[in-house]
Amino acid sequence: MLRDLAEAQWPARAGLAALTAALGAANIRWVGGAVRDGLLGAEVHDVDCATRLLPAEVIDRCRAAGIRTVPTGIAHGTVTAILTDGPVEITTLRRDVETDGRRATIAFASDWREDAARRDFTINALYAHPVTLEISDYFGGLDDLRAQRVRFIGSARQRIAEDHLRILRYYRFQARFGAALDDEAESACAALAHTLKGLSRERIAAELLALLALPDPHATLARMRKNGVLGVILPEACAAQLAALARLIAAEREQGFAPDPVRRLAALLPPSPEVAETVAARLRLSKAQRIRLVTAAERGPSDAENPRMLAYRLTPPLAIDRLLLGGSDARVLEGWSVPSFPLKGGTIVARGVSAGPEVARILHEVEARWVAEGFPDSARIGQLLDEALASRPRTG
Structure with missing residues (x-):
């Protein structure tokens, strides 16, 4: 059962009331994740705003109201308002003019439904009036939320052809919100999996790590492998490595460790530093992420013999990675500070x-x-x- 959006805390933020007064209630709607998560009773951090106003007018009206703005995505109509209780991205209504699967040429629009039509999933195309909190639902997103179904707006193949990253977004959202599978979406993702090869490595890495950060993505990743999607973005993740991921998730849960996407990525790779280096370079991971991945790949049976010795040599976080991946108890390192060797x-x-x-x-x-x-x-x-x-x- 969906919650009444009025029961959520985020619509009562003082900054949102100030922004509404500055831009005019008739000109804006809250949209996307905040609306979706508020209806589900989930915690909301970021709030996004759609507006009929052009970016220049958004900036002018905010300036007149004493609200600072940053042109974070001005080419695509996005301005970020810096409010006391958190930034809000304000994006002018848009329609796609041309897409090639990696980027889109857009034109500004004035119709809420037209803007909704270019979004990816029905559950992400819910708009809330800033004062009444009345929901505008143009494509059945409320019913899909109730059914725990992630469904593309319109043709799944067309939506993916517009932006190939939507394949990975589908699996991430399905892992988070879905219970029932959408056959059309599953089929389209499998058929178009090869198009992921044309995306930037950074975009793929961001989506993959976001999926791995969810409480239990194992079943979703197994389905991605079966559908030929995982093999495109992470061919190293064979059946044995998926089993290793399942064991890691169970160990994290049993021992009380929070899900960690880099640790889980390490589970999807064979314990080979060379492979870890290759994957880190391919996904353009940060230096810190690469070090974690390579260090985790050096794990071995001897790690469990003296966990604190391991932590002294590697640092506790890296040692915890190795112990959990090796099936050992890492709780001995919780709250333990590495001592300094006093002899000089x-x-x-x-x-x-x-x-x-x-x-x-x-x-x-x-x-x-x-x-x-x-x-x-x-x-x-x-x-x-x-x-x-x-x-x-x-x-x-």
């Missing part, structure tokens, strides 16, 4: 060792034993240093 080279020099490689060797030896013994106190470090010095070969 100057202490060794003061004991009669000449500065140079020998000091570094002794430091490394003592540190290795200190870690292996579970990070004992300074008294034990002193004993370890004594033993290391005593075992040095005598000269002369």
Whole structure:
């Protein structure tokens, strides 16, 4: 059962009331995710606004009302209003003039239904009046929300031909909101899977990681593999790796770790640093994401022997990745801070060792034993240093 939008908290934000006063209630509608999630009773962060006004007039009216704007997507009619309770993207009503599957040439429009017709799914084309919160639903989005069905507006094949990324968006939205599968959408995504090859790697990576961040995307990814979609964007994800993902999701849930998309991406790859490097480069991942992926690929059975030693060497987050991927209990690292090795080279020099490689060797030896013994106190470090010095070969 859908909620009354008036029960949601976000429509009462003071900034939205100020924006409505500036632009005029007749000229704007809240649209998209905020409306959809508000009807479902889900938490809402970002609010989007559709308007009949042209971008220049939006800017002028906001300026007159003391609202700062940023032309974040002015070429496509989008201006972002900076409000005290969060930014709002304001986009002039549009219609597509020409599309090639990667980008669209648009023209501004004045009709709400015409704007709705160019959106992807019926559940994303719900408009709410800024004052009355009355819903305008042109393509059956409310019924689809009730049925937990993700359905393209109009022809699924046509919608995908306009923007190939909608294949991946379909699977992400279906994993999040869907229960019943839409046969037309499933068929269209399978038939047009090859068109994903023409998209930028960054757009594919963003959608894939967003899907992997959902509570349990395993069934969706398995269906993507069956339909030939996963093989286009991540051919390394074979049946064995999907099984590894299922085990990881179960371990995260059992041990109380939040879903992590990069960790889950690592589960979809064989434990090979070379493969991880290749995939990170192909998806244009950030340096931090690449390091996580490659480090996770170096996992092995010995990781579970001394989790804190692993965390000392890698950092706790990277060690948690490896333990969960290896099927081990990572909870031992929760809240644990990596200790600092207190022994310094100057202490060794003061004991009669000449500065140079020998000091570094002794430091490394003592540190290795200190870690292996579970990070004992300074008294034990002193004993370890004594033993290391005593075992040095005598000269002369």
